[in-house]
Amino acid sequence: METIALTIDGKKISSHTGTSIFEAARQSGIIIPNLCYHPELKPFGACRMCLVEDENTGRLMASCVTPVEPDMVVQTASKRVVKHRQNIVRLMIAEHPESCIVCSKGNRCRLRWIAAQLGIGETNLYHMPNYKPYEEANPFIIRDLSKCILCGKCIRADHELVVVGAIDYSHRGFQSRPATVHETGLEGSSCTFCGTCVSMCPTGALSTKNTYYVGTPEHETNSICGFCSVGCSLAVGTSSEKVIEVNPAHLPGSVNGATLCVRGHFAHDFLNSRQRLITPLIRKNETQGQNGLVPVEWGEALELVANRLIHIRTKYGPQSIAFLGSTKCTNEENYLFQKLARASIGTNNVDNGGYCSGQKNTHVIFDNMGGAYRTSRIADLENAEAIVVLGADPCHSVPVFSYYLKRAAKQGTPLIVVDPRHTELVDFASMWLRPKLNTDLELINALAAVLHDEKWHDLAYIDKFTKGFRDFRKSLKMLDLGRVSRLTGIDRNGLTEVVESLKDKKIVFVVGRGILLQKNAMQIVGAIYNLSLLTGSIGVKGGGVYFLAKENNQIGAFDMGTFPDMLPGRQTLGDENNRKNWERKWNVSLSRNPGLNMVRMVEAAERGKLKALYVMGENILRSLPQTERVRQALSKVDFLVVQDILYNETTQLAHVVLPGAAFSEKQGSFTNLEGRIQPFDPVTRPPGKAKPDWEIIDILQAKLEQTEAYGDLEKIRMEIRQHVPAYASLNGKRQTWIQERSEMDFSNGADSEGSVKFIPVASIKPESNDSDYPMSAIIGSMRYHLGSGTRSAVSKRIQGVDQEGRLEISYQDSITLKVKDGDKVTVTSRCGSLTRGVRIGKSLSAGHIFVPLGFNGNDAMNLLALSDYTEPDTPGWNTCRVKVKRV
């Protein structure tokens, strides 16, 4: 790059070829007025606000699209330039409706701001309003295109950042406007309501729709999104201690940049829900108040919890008590919570809601790699050589992550999607493999076998870093590819085609719930790991495995040890040394009993073995299968404590309800799916008497142990920093990353020879046909709800979309079943049934039905069996056999 010297506003500056005058000026502190510029979008030159004058030639040019040239002498605010700018603004205002007083953009309107800067009040021009459609049929976005200044930010954000393409310019001249295909409303287009365009719109042409008038926020505070595991940075707008608006926070290096998704932008309504818990409740008498729950003071509630827990421990022993932590609570809270269970009560019966998303199965790689190379940065996806997406629907489950995948694909990175459904991502894929349900294990093994057959494996990498390759290749050779083709429905040519496109490339694997909840999940993750080693893709740039965790602190909850046989820092409880270590740190003796996971807790309750259960931030009556069975089991528990933010299905059964605080009302940190630890501070106070969850556990722990409480989050953080090496950098100031163990350094490879091991090839038994239940239901998420939807379902605006969560069926099945769009069907499995409307879609092949999670009280889980899916011979939670009948 050549250095170029030029003068801007009399200041001599140097810049590089290809830099625009606008950027060059900005870098030296000269801000040129603009309306269509955005640092994350390509320059566009639509608004002409950034006009500057070249003194040498007298030319006026849009500085954002004009590259610097040697010896230019540029004036950014000369009389002539200002006059032109003023005229452009006058013309824009002459066309603009005079509705500022009720415009929701209010004082944040960039047009008004620029007009004020240029001293334009009355335009003295003939007013020529340009009436265009006003649209508000959808629950999220109001489009008032008469206020549109055609800067194209919405269109460019849609194309360049979110990669959806729902809108583009239509018509020209005075008629031109951003439009959807066939000029339908946004609800009839491919728009995903991510709201990125709304945050970018400089005027009131695009604004958020609210269920009531909220005005402009008084304050804006940064926070981290409370929904999925991407962990987007938010700018939360508040008025009188109430969250009224959410926008992406423009922080350098944040995951999301200028983007968000529909949940992040619009589903935070739950914070103001009337279902928020605002006072501790205890069950005094079945006839009183809400279900017998009566409001009490904190002192009384916590005293009761402490006394009852001590009583039950004395009477039935510590193993009769269980603790369920939360993937939505902070690292600090989960650390305290498991410490409460292990140290104060003396049980390892502690799990978190991440069980429901198969988080445990990701551990195969963690164990085999010895915990190294855990962080896979999302930003690296755009530099990947090839991406393979397995059993994941990121456009719905982790939308902001999917933007990276789609951008990579648009740039030409080979993207291979392996999924029985035609997901939205398939439209961007270079190749789509559609294996039969639950045959991914065979497929991945076969890919490894073909790759090895063709001798395209990375021998240098294998020699240097791995062991067990000889045995592994032997077992690969044993693989009967004919059988694989029969099982998966993908023939040898199909496999070869895939392998060819992966030849000599490092591969990024993106693994979703379709894999992690399969009954062979552990083996499949093992196969993915083998294939990664075979292609030399772990621990190198451009490769890696990304597990799409469901909830925002799923990773953190595991790291903090809210998991039965794993101590903080993911140290196995079974290891004598680890246990000793923690006993010393906490100055207690720890139980050797491996503890119960979430499902085992319910089973123990069912058998009457579990006497007390403390649930923090999980609504298990909504997230677990077979709701009725879980309800029965929980009613047998002598003492049920539920600490949550919303009055929900599980709080109804509780003996004590403790009102916690949502993420925006407390201090803490979340760890996202890439291993980024993101601390945050409160935006508002918790409602009513509610307290931050860490404070509640802290007080309770002090009561139980008769010691002093931490009282300060920093003290908890300090303890985590000291005791959990991966979190040594956790502090309240800035984002950090999980600290990797350094002994396995693939970059020099000197002392890591043969340190990682191939896993022997495993095989599956094909699923037998079940003539009573001839169809298969695929259970997955849709973008409007996260997980079981406890929070999103009480969000007013989310309630405005298809409440029922229509099932999708294929066209062929619609004919066999004689149903049309909107008809109701009953889906029955061996465990339960549900009735919903159907929609005929193109994503499924015949014999399959798609059931979206989160809707309708999350009744989708009723189809599944409540059994431990990590045990052999149990059904997974991703699919199940069903029969479908028209109502």
Added chain:
Amino acid sequence: MHPPEIELNELDGIIERHKNGKWELIPLLQDVQATYGYIPPESITPIAEALNLYPSQVQGVVTFYSGFSLKPKGKYVCRVCRGTACHVKGSRSILRLMKRELELEEGETSPDYRFTLETVACLGACFLAPTMMINRDYFGKLSPTKLSSVLGEYRQKGNNKNG
């Protein structure tokens, strides 16, 4: 009367011909327009998929050029020139006459889909002012009498072909 029925199967062939080239969108749209007389809105999505564009982008191009139309047009598209030279030579009267003769306003198509009346900024045949085009044929130095005879001819043509 409904617009003439169209068979969309020809679309596949057109798309196939243009699929792999570079900058093929406009030639493709021209072919579609030549085949159907307009761009059927339902063809936007298949075209976009074949060319790896967003449907909204294809629509943007279609609506940008006045040469493309998303609505069916008449068999004979009359374009009256409203350029400066023609204006001086009385094109306003020519347009008024056309409107009266065809009983159409600018941009409208007759219910029997025989005529469409449009205006253009300039046909580039100023030496023949006032001018108009019907489909691909120029008619210059128009006068009310000449106009009637030209229209008469086209009416005749249409009648003959339609039986």
